[in-house]
Amino acid sequence: MAVTEDGVVQDITMNKTRQKLIRATERLLRRDGLARVTTRKIAREAGVAEGALYHHFGDKAELLYAVVQQSMGDFHEVLESLPLQVGQRTVCENLEHTLQAAFDFQFRIVPIVCSLYADQSLLARTREIMSERGIGPQCSVAVLAVYLQAEQRLGRVAADIEPQAAAGLLLAGGFHTAMLDHLLAREVTPAAARQRLRETVRTLLTGLEPRIAAESFSAPMTGR
Template identity: 40%
Template structure:
C-alpha cells in the first residue's frame, strides 16, 4: 500500500512562498500580504509563525539557501582532522553558493535607504546579519592558530574578510552578468582562494 506524502507545514509553505517572491522580485518589493497570498494563507496566519518580514528574510537565508553558518560554527568549535586548506576550500565553496543565492534577494534593499536601515535594525535585534559569517570564520581561524596550524601572527579577522569578500565578489559578478557562469569552475576557485589565503596565514 503506497504511503501518503507528508503534508508540508504552514510554516514551510510560507517560507517557500517568501523565498520564491524574494528571489524573483527582490526583498524590497515583497510584502507579507503577497507572501501569505502566494502560500495560500491569510496574513494573520503568517504572523502566527513569523513576527515580521525581516524574520522571514532571516529564516529564508538560514533554511532555503545553501548552508554556510552551520559549517562555520562547527569548525569554530572543533577544527577537526582535515587540512586547513580542505576546510577553507569547503567554506569558500559554500560561501560562494550562499552569496550567489542571497545577492539577488537582498540587492534591492540598497535602492531604499529607509528600508535598508529598518532591516539593519531588525537583523541586529534578531542577533544576525552579514557580519556573522565573518565573525564565525574568524573564530575558526583563531582555533587553527591556537592549534598551531597557522602562524601565530596571522590576523583571523582580516583573513576571514578576505576569503568571504572574494566569495561575495564572485557572486556579484555572476549576478551582474545575468547569471553567466564565471570561466573558473567553483571547485577551482574555492581551492585557489584557500591556497592563496594560506600563503598569507599558513
C-alpha cells in the same frame, strides 16, 4: 493547536498559510528581486488569496521582515560545524569545504540581501532585527576568525596575521563572486566554481610575497 515534529506548539492552520506566504516570498525575492515582488505574485505563488496576507501580517513590510529573519537565521548555520574541524585534516581542506558551503548560501541570498539596500527604511529595520536576535553576516566572519585563531594556536596558520582580516577576505571573496555571477548572468559550472574557489584559498594561504629561501637574508623586496 498542535505540536510539530520540532516540539513547537502552534496553530496548524495559521502557520500553514503563514509559512506558505513566507516561503513563497523568499522564492520570489530570490528569483525576481524586491522591486518585482508584488502582493499579488506572492499570493499566487503561495496559492492563497491576496487578502489572506493581511490576516497574518500587518502589511507587506512585516511579511518581508519575517522573510529576512528567517533567511538571516540560516546565516551562521553554514559555519556551524567549523569549530569541530580545528586541527583536523589540513587548513586548506577545511577552508575549501567551508567556503564551498558558504558560497552556495551566498549565491542564493545575494538578491535578497542586496534588495534590502534599495530601501533605507527596510535596511534600518533589518539592522534592528539582526541586533535583536544577535545575528548577521558579521557573525559568520567572527566564527571563521575564531577558527583561524584556533589554528594559529596550533601553528597551522601563520602567527602574525590578523584572523579577523583573513576571515573577512575569505567570505568577501565568495560574496563578491556571487554578486558578479548574478550581475553578469554568468553560467558557472560546479567544477569551474570549485576551481575558482580553490585558487582563491590557495592565493590567500600562500600570500603574494615572493618566498625565495636564498634571498630571505637580503632586504625584503616588498618591505615597507
